[in-house]
Every structure is written in C-alpha cells, then in structure tokens.
Amino acid sequence: MQKIFKSKKKTSHFYVISKIIFIIANSNNNTLAMKNEIILKEGFGDLRFGMQINSVIDLIGKPSEVEEIGEDLEMPATVLYYEEEGLSCFFENLEQERLSCINIETDEIFLFGQQIKEKSSEEIVELMRKNKIFEQTMDKEEWGEERISYEEYAIDFFFLENKLNSVTIGI
Numbered sequence: 001m002q003k004i005f006k007s008k009k010k011t012s013h014f015y016v017i018s019k020i021i022f023i024i025a026n027s028n029n030n031t032l033a034m035k036n037e038i039i040l041k042e043g044f045g046d047l048r049f050g051m052q053i054n055s056v057i058d059l060i061g062k063p064s065e066v067e068e069i070g071e072d073l074e075m076p077a078t079v080l081y082y083e084e085e086g087l088s089c090f091f092e093n094l095e096q097e098r099l100s101c102i103n104i105e106t107d108e109i110f111l112f113g114q115q116i117k118e119k120s121s122e123e124i125v126e127l128m129r130k131n132k133i134f135e136q137t138m139d140k141e142e143w144g145e146e147r148i149s150y151e152e153y154a155i156d157f158f159f160l161e162n163k164l165n166s167v168t169i170g171i
Helices: 001-008 012-026 051-059 121-130
Strands: 035-040 065-069 076-081 087-093 098-104 139-140 146-150 155-160 163-170
Touching: 051 076, 051 087, 051 098, 076 098, 121 146, 121 155
Parallel strands: none
Antiparallel strands: 065 076, 076 087, 087 098, 098 163, 139 146, 146 155, 155 163
C-alpha cells in the first residue's frame, strides 16, 4: 500500500483519499475500531482469545469497571467491563492473565456474516445448522433468559422474549 502513497503516477485525488483511508484505518483513538464479527473459538472483531489485559486496553481503551471474581475458586478471573461498547472481557488468572471469554451485548453482532442481534432462537438455530453446527442444549436461566449453548464451539446465546439479547463466547 505504501507504494501507492509514494507513486507520482496516481492522481492527487486518489492519493489524498488513499492517505485519509490509511490514516483512519491505522489510527489509535481508543475506540472499538473493529467489525463486530464473532469468530468461533478465536474471538470477536479484533479481540483474540489469549490476548493479555494490556493489549485489550490498548485496543479498546480504559474499561468502565474492573472486577476480580472467583478468588475463592481454582480459576479466579479479572473482568473488564466496557459499558458503552457492550462488552465484558474475562481474563483467567493463570501465570499471565489471558482473554478467555467475552460477553457481547452490543447492538451489532455478526456471526457467519449475518447480523444476529434480536434474532429469534429459531433463526439462530437455523443459522448454526446452515453452518453445519448441530449439537446444542437449551435451558432457561433463573433470571428469565433462555439460553442456547453450543458447547463444542464455546458459544452461548441468551434470549429475552425470544429475541437475542447477548452472546457469550470463549475458548
């Protein structure tokens, strides 16, 4: 891409537009600069499982809240809450804290290239089937949400009044 910017053969309009796109694409303004696509067992947008806390903060910015949970369990975790972005990032406290789970409540959630927020449970099951993912369990949570889980792919879909409300993904 840099050759395009240095080329004198290109028109000045092309050069300026390309330069602007390059600057926008490479700016670090601590906003959630990612497409909100779930990549099963890998991550969400630019977030990847295994990232360290500092890398996530560099990517998204300072969290709204930080919480330490499960100190009394074998697997304590640190949670970074990003209220505006609709994300909660969970880091297992092993030798180094690594991103292991993401809860997604943003208005735009994509899976297999489709917007899934507010889809019905039937639509989600059909989308998963179209992508050759069949084995799921269904349950109703104490707080009223219905949950569809695909354990092999580490993804849980939560529904309120049969509309997708949030998704939790992990490794």
